[in-house]
Amino acid sequence: MTDFAEDSVLVLVDVMPSGGLAKSAAGLLGAAASIGTPVALVVTEPGKSAGAAEQAAALGAARVLIADSADASVLTVPAVDALAAAAELVRPDAVLLSNSIEGRDAAGRFAARTRSGLAVDVVGVSRDDEGVVAHHSVYGGAYNVDSAVTFGAPVITVRQGAIDARAEAVAEPSVEQLSVTASGRQAATIESIDEAVVTSSRPELRGAGKVVSGGRGLGSKEQFELVERLADALGAAVGASRAAVDAGYVPQAHQVGQTGVSVSPQLYVALGISGAIQHRAGMQTAKAIVAINKDADAPIFDVADFGVVGDVFTVVPQLIAAIESKQK
Amino acid sequence: MKIVVLIKEVPDTYGERKLNIETGLADRGASEAVLDEIGERSVEVALSHADAHPGTEVVVLSMAPEGSAATIRKGLAMGAGSAVHVVDPGLVGADTGLTAEVLAAALRRVGFDLVIGGNVSTDGSGGVLPAMIAELLDVPSATSLNAVEITEDRVSGERASDAATMRVSATLPAVISVTERLPEGRFPNFKGIMAAKKKPFETVTLADLGIDPEAPEASRSIVIGVSEKPPREAGVKIVDEGDAGEQLAEFLAQNRLV
Numbered sequence: 293m294t295d296f297a298e299d300s301v302l303v304l305v306d307v308m309p310s311g312g313l314a315k316s317a318a319g320l321l322g323a324a325a326s327i328g329t330p331v332a333l334v335v336t337e338p339g340k341s342a343g344a345a346e347q348a349a350a351l352g353a354a355r356v357l358i359a360d361s362a363d364a365s366v367l368t369v370p371a372v373d374a375l376a377a378a379a380e381l382v383r384p385d386a387v388l389l390s391n392s393i394e395g396r397d398a399a400g401r402f403a404a405r406t407r408s409g410l411a412v413d414v415v416g417v418s419r420d421d422e423g424v425v426a427h428h429s430v431y432g433g434a435y436n437v438d439s440a441v442t443f444g445a446p447v448i449t450v451r452q453g454a455i456d457a458r459a460e461a462v463a464e465p466s467v468e469q470l471s472v473t474a475s476g477r478q479a480a481t482i483e484s485i486d487e488a489v490v491t492s493s494r495p496e497l498r499g500a501g502k503v504v505s506g507g508r509g510l511g512s513k514e515q516f517e518l519v520e521r522l523a524d525a526l527g528a529a530v531g532a533s534r535a536a537v538d539a540g541y542v543p544q545a546h547q548v549g550q551t552g553v554s555v556s557p558q559l560y561v562a563l564g565i566s567g568a569i570q571h572r573a574g575m576q577t578a579k580a581i582v583a584i585n586k587d588a589d590a591p592i593f594d595v596a597d598f599g600v601v602g603d604v605f606t607v608v609p610q611l612i613a614a615i616e617s618k619q620k
Numbered sequence: 621m622k623i624v625v626l627i628k629e630v631p632d633t634y635g636e637r638k639l640n641i642e643t644g645l646a647d648r649g650a651s652e653a654v655l656d657e658i659g660e661r662s663v664e665v666a667l668s669h670a671d672a673h674p675g676t677e678v679v680v681l682s683m684a685p686e687g688s689a690a691t692i693r694k695g696l697a698m699g700a701g702s703a704v705h706v707v708d709p710g711l712v713g714a715d716t717g718l719t720a721e722v723l724a725a726a727l728r729r730v731g732f733d734l735v736i737g738g739n740v741s742t743d744g745s746g747g748v749l750p751a752m753i754a755e756l757l758d759v760p761s762a763t764s765l766n767a768v769e770i771t772e773d774r775v776s777g778e779r780a781s782d783a784a785t786m787r788v789s790a791t792l793p794a795v796i797s798v799t800e801r802l803p804e805g806r807f808p809n810f811k812g813i814m815a816a817k818k819k820p821f822e823t824v825t826l827a828d829l830g831i832d833p834e835a836p837e838a839s840r841s842i843v844i845g846v847s848e849k850p851p852r853e854a855g856v857k858i859v860d861e862g863d864a865g866e867q868l869a870e871f872l873a874q875n876r877l878v
């Protein structure tokens with residue numbers, strides 16, 4: 293069990309409360325495969341690991357380590373203990389985690405425990421003569437920054453949806469049970485979990501090819517439906533400004549920007565969004581930006597490839613009709 | 621109860637933020653420095669508990685360059701009782717690992733029942749420090765809380781996880797981080813600003829904390845390259861004269877986006 297490839301990259305995949313792998317796993321394993329041999333670590337409740345291991349292999353993990361977390365009510369620490377045991381065993385060139393809430397917590401604790409160098413919210417990884425390099429997009433995409441660690445394996449959290457590379461499926465992965473010694477670190481307790489049920493067939497915001505976002509200009513939760521209609525006509529994900537989230541038009545998970553999700557789609561459509569700098573920080577790296585706003589001076593027009601000074605309630609229905617007739 | 625709030629000075633997001641292309645460090649002269657908004661919300665969580673529970677001590681703690689004292693003082697003006705500022709030339713360009721070690725050491729020195737930080741800062745967007753600090757202090761971490769309840773010996777709340785919402789709790793001492801779902805921070809009033817001038821403000825160095833920023837056993841993250849992306853340019857802007865929706869559909873079609 294110690295014959296891990298020289299260039300192993302250890303990947304802690306996020307597992308959903310229901311047992312399946314989180315969507316982020318595909319990009320993580322894709323990134324890992326681009327710099328070495330991916331070894332996936334799956335931490336789940338006993339009995340829930342089989343499906344997850346298979347999924348990890350299908351996404352490119354040649355080897356899968358399974359760690360049973362007997363007490364699912366303990367927050368973060370069991371995953372970190374498993375990661376420490378796996379790193380000890382695999383001696384990887386890098387440790388990759390998702391830049392999700394769970395992934396960041398595990399990465400932070402693991403890096404602090406092992407005094408490893410940590411790179412967060414990375415949008416790409418590569419290798420040079422000296423090892424693994426992490427690529428960051430900072431200040432809303434205004435700068436590209438590369439980082440490396442002074443020695444050892446870097447711990448890297450990868451921005452969800454940022455990696456397009458996918459690893460080839462592994463037909464016959466080796467799946468091993470990992471034995472983990474509990475660190476006994478103090479942890480918080482999970483008292484209950486409400487798994488968010490995915491009710492819509494729309495693409496997920498992170499990593500979506502097209503995004504239609506609405507802002508305060510939509511005026512109400514009912515009228516925000518217009519954003520959803522255009523999103524459906526384009527096959528796009530739904531985003532929002534913080535003002536729209538604060539006003540209760542859409543759940544927080546849809547917030548694009550500085551303190552929300554950063555997206556880099558082929559097409560970003562901003563409806564009734566002024567384009568405050570904190571909003572632009574989350575979307576200005578989109579390939580094409582379209583904005584509709586009735587204020588000709590709205591800053592969103594400074595970054596829009598095609599801007600319409602107009603009322604969303606007249607322009608968007610016409611746009612939807614025109615798209616639908618083109619699609620016929 | 622003693623609550624320590626971790627606050628950070630950041631470049632104002634409303635301004636143009638710049639990185640020094642040579643050093644990869646934030647160009648502090650380029651934009652105004654402010655107390656991170658999430659830090660104000662964190663202070664607010666502590667103060668609203670203190671309002672309802674006399675005897676609660678609120679301390680603000682920050683690791684920041686010399687010129688940041690005024691920003692830290694804003695925490696005092698809002699109502700915190702004292703401030704601790706870790707400042708040292710050895711901290712220029714500190715990575716998250718060193719920052720966590722410094723803040724953990726400062727917390728040990730100050731003492732705490734509860735530590736409150738922001739879930740992510742607006743400059744680094746790291747979102748890792750609270751968990752790192754909890755690990756170093758061997759206390760529970762309950763991160764990304766959308767709502768917080770504090771009692772004598774516990775902290776609990778709603779945690780926005782990735783695919784789920786969970787209820788979490790931890791016995792004190794503990795570290796939590798809060799999200800922008802929590803209320804905005806209060807404005808310091810004139811009385812608060814005057815009172816802040818007389819409140820204890822301690823400045824601490826790395827030597828005081830017994831920390832060697834170049835400890836050879838710790839691996840650090842370093843910047844090896846920076847480049848600036850050319851700013852985006854505005855494209856076509858039309859005023860709707862009744863057919864903007866159609867023109868827009870045409871633009872999308874030409875660019876193969878429909």
Ligand SMILES: Cc1cc2nc3c(=O)[nH]c(=O)nc-3n(C[C@H](O)[C@H](O)[C@H](O)COP(=O)(O)OP(=O)(O)OC[C@H]3O[C@@H](n4cnc5c(N)ncnc54)[C@H](O)[C@@H]3O)c2cc1C
Pocket residue numbers: 506507508509510532533534535536547548549550551552553563564565566567568569570571574584585586587590602603604605633657658742
């Ligand atoms: C630390 C910090 C972090 C932040 N993080 C984020 C973030 O992550 N994401 C984010 O979005 N914001 C963020 N903000 C908030 C940001 O500063 C703005 O307040 C917010 O983006 C404004 O949202 P908005 O454009 O929807 O609203 P507004 O600025 O109110 O703009 C509404 C726009 O709608 C237009 N409009 C109104 N009616 C119509 C109509 N019928 N047709 C067409 N146009 C119409 C108006 O002309 C206006 O331009 C942050 C702020 C701070 C301080």
Ligand SMILES: Nc1ncnc2c1ncn2[C@@H]1O[C@H](COP(=O)(O)O)[C@@H](O)[C@H]1O
Pocket residue numbers: 625626627628656658659662681682683684719723736737738739740741742744745746747748749750
């Ligand atoms: N230099 C610092 N001094 C004090 N607190 C900090 C510092 N850096 C980060 N923090 C705390 O950690 C939180 C998350 O920061 P970050 O990990 O940088 O996104 C912030 O909201 C602060 O509460």
